Amino acid sequence: MKNLITTIKNIYKVEELRTKIGNTILFLLIYRFGSFVVLPGVDPAALDPLKQQTSDGILGILDMFSGGAFSNASIFALGIMPYISASIVIQLLTIAVPYFAKMQKEGESGRKKMNQFTRYLTVIITVFQAPSYLVNLNQQLDANAFQDSSGFFMVSSSIILVAGTMFIMWLGERITDRGIGNGISMIIMVGIIANLPSAIVSEFGSRVNQQNGGLVMFVVELLILLLIVIMCIMLVQGIRRIPVQVAKRIQGNQQIGGVRQYIPLRVNTAGVMPIIFAQAIMFIPITIAGFANSESMQGFMATFANPTSFWYSFTFALLIIVFTYFYTAITVNPKNMAEEMKRSGGFIPGVKPGKATAEFIDSIMSRITLPGSIFLAIVAILPSLAMVMGVSNKFAQFFGGTSLLILVGVVLDTLQQIESHLLMRQYDGLMKSGRIKGRTATAPVSMAS
Numbered sequence: 001m002k003n004l005i006t007t008i009k010n011i012y013k014v015e016e017l018r019t020k021i022g023n024t025i026l027f028l029l030i031y032r033f034g035s036f037v038v039l040p041g042v043d044p045a046a047l048d049p050l051k052q053q054t055s056d057g058i059l060g061i062l063d064m065f066s067g068g069a070f071s072n073a074s075i076f077a078l079g080i081m082p083y084i085s086a087s088i089v090i091q092l093l094t095i096a097v098p099y100f101a102k103m104q105k106e107g108e109s110g111r112k113k114m115n116q117f118t119r120y121l122t123v124i125i126t127v128f129q130a131p132s133y134l135v136n137l138n139q140q141l142d143a144n145a146f147q148d149s150s151g152f153f154m155v156s157s158s159i160i161l162v163a164g165t166m167f168i169m170w171l172g173e174r175i176t177d178r179g180i181g182n183g184i185s186m187i188i189m190v191g192i193i194a195n196l197p198s199a200i201v202s203e204f205g206s207r208v209n210q211q212n213g214g215l216v217m218f219v220v221e222l223l224i225l226l227l228i229v230i231m232c233i234m235l236v237q238g239i240r241r242i243p244v245q246v247a248k249r250i251q252g253n254q255q256i257g258g259v260r261q262y263i264p265l266r267v268n269t270a271g272v273m274p275i276i277f278a279q280a281i282m283f284i285p286i287t288i289a290g291f292a293n294s295e296s297m298q299g300f301m302a303t304f305a306n307p308t309s310f311w312y313s314f315t316f317a318l319l320i321i322v323f324t325y326f327y328t329a330i331t332v333n334p335k336n337m338a339e340e341m342k343r344s345g346g347f348i349p350g351v352k353p354g355k356a357t358a359e360f361i362d363s364i365m366s367r368i369t370l371p372g373s374i375f376l377a378i379v380a381i382l383p384s385l386a387m388v389m390g391v392s393n394k395f396a397q398f399f400g401g402t403s404l405l406i407l408v409g410v411v412l413d414t415l416q417q418i419e420s421h422l423l424m425r426q427y428d429g430l431m432k433s434g435r436i437k438g439r440t441a442t443a444p445v446s447m448a449s
Helices: 002-013 017-033 049-055 057-065 081-096 098-104 108-140 152-179 183-206 216-238 272-280 284-288 299-303 312-333 334-343 355-388 401-424
Strands: 239-249 258-267
Touching: 002 312, 017 152, 017 183, 017 355, 017 401, 049 098, 049 152, 057 272, 057 284, 081 098, 081 108, 081 152, 081 272, 081 312, 098 284, 098 299, 108 152, 152 183, 183 216, 216 401, 258 355, 272 284, 272 312, 272 355, 272 401, 284 355, 312 355, 334 355
Parallel strands: none
Antiparallel strands: 239 258
C-alpha cells in the first residue's frame, strides 16, 4: 500500500505524465457520457425490448463492445467497430494491392495516407450499418416510442450515427496523441469495464437464488476467472529468446571478442488484434440481417447469431488463428531483422548471416506462433463454454474471449507506458520486482494514429 501511494505521488510530480493521464480520463468521460445520449426522437423509457434483445447472443457481444450504447439507442450506438472493420480491409490491401504495400513502406507520409483511406472507408461502412440499426430499432420498439418514424427520422438518425462513430474515432486519436496508451484500445476497454459491475451483480443474484450451494459455485467461478486472467497475462507476455553473438573489437589489439545477446520473440506477437479482427468479421452476418432477432432467422444466419453454437465457435477460432499469422507477418519482418543484425556485426550461432538468418527467424516465428494462436483461440471461445455450463451470458463474456484479453493487454500496455515515464525521470517503476512486459510491439498503432 505504501509503495502504491509513493508511486501515485511520483506520477503527480511528472507534469507531462500528469497531463497525459488527465487528458485520457477527460476523453474517456466524454465517450461514456455520449453512450447515454439517446437518438433524437426516441423515447428513452421505451427501450426495454431493445435491452432484452441485447441481453444475450451476438448482439450482447456487440453491445459490450459499444459500452452499452447499442442497447441505449445512443448516438454512439455503432461504436468503434466500423473503424475496426475498415482497418482490417486496409491492412489486407497492404498484402494484396501493390499500391497500398508501397504506401506502407513510405514512412510517416504513407501512414497518414493509409489513415485517411481508413477514415473514408469507415464512413462508407457506417453509412450501410446505420440504416440496418434503425430498421432493427423500428422492429423492436413500439410505434409510440418514436416521435417521428418518417423518412426524415431515418435520414437524420443515420447521419447522427455516422457522426457518432467518427467522433469516437477522433477521440481515440486524441487519446493516442495527447493521452496515455492506445486510444482505440482504451475506448474498447472502457466499454467492456462498464459492463463488469452489472455482470458480477447479476451473476451473484442468480447464484444466491439457487439452492444446493449457489454461493459456492459463485466463488468457484471467481477462482476460475482469476486463473484465466493469469493465463491471459502469460499469453500476452510469453517470450522466446534467440541467442545472438555480437562481435566487438577489443581496444589495444586486433582480437575480436563476442558478446552474447538475445532477440526476444513473443509467442503471441499479434496481441489481441487477431481476436478483435475475427470478432469484427463475426458481426457481418448479423449486420447483413439488419440486426434481426436470431429467433426469426434460420440456417446460416441463426447459426452465426448464436455464440454457443459449434460452427460459430469453430469459425471464430479458425479466424483467430488465420489473423494471428497475418498480423504477425505484417508486424515482424525477418528479412529486416536479419539485415539489421548483419549491419551491427551480429549473428546467430550456427546460422549464416543474411538470407539464412532471415529464414531461421521466420521458421522460429512460425513454430511459436502456432501454439500461441491456438491458445488465443481457446481463450476466445471460453465464454461460449461458460454459457453452456450455466454461467449467465453477461458474466460469461469475462471468462476469456475478446473482453478479458483486451482488458489484460491494454492494462499492461498502459502500465508499461506509465512505468517508462517514471523510469526516464529516475523514479521507481510500478513494480519493484521487475519491468512490466506489455504488448507494445503489438499495439494497433496503425488503427489509432
